[in-house]
Amino acid sequence: MKNNIDPQHECAKSIAHVLLSRAWKIALAESCTGGLVGASLTDLAGSSAWFERGYITYSNVAKSECLDVPMEMIQSFGAVSEQVAGAMAEGARRKANVNVAISITGIAGPTGGSPEKPVGTVCFGWAINKNIQNDVVETAVITKQFLGDRQTIREQARDYALSKLLELLQS
Helix, strand or coil: CCCCCCCCHHHHHHHHHHHHCCCCEEEEECCCCHHHHHHHHHHHCCCCCCCEEEEEEHHHHHHHHHHHCCHHHHHHHHHCCCCHHHHHHHHHHHCCCCCEEEEEECCCCCCCCCCCCCEEEEEEEECCCCCCCCCCEEEEEEECCCCCCCCHHHEEEEEEHHHHHHHHCCC
């Protein structure tokens, strides 16, 4: 029997271990991945001990209504921007009252790209509050460019979001 170790599954297990060891919970704000990150995390048995909720905020209205992302920010920078990704992560963390949140907003294609933001452009945000009793939140944002078809871009975004979160939690 061949031992197929799924790196994405192992990453999710490591994140679960860190969150459990700190008695932290996580929330997600997903747009272009449409729940792939949430599905990966909740595939783990016992995830209800550390997974609080996920927001799938595909539209600009949803980003504003569910996560308190200002419409002016979306209009100024675009829904696919580091500014909006940061605001999504911070909004999800605050609304869910958790220590950790991930956000993803991007252009999975095959349409919707532009010369400035081609298909495969994905912006990420991670908001971490090490002490939920205070308001000191560390927020990291980054933009990545992925290649491939729609599903491949979404899977790469999911994998990157999780691996970067693990890196941030371990630093």
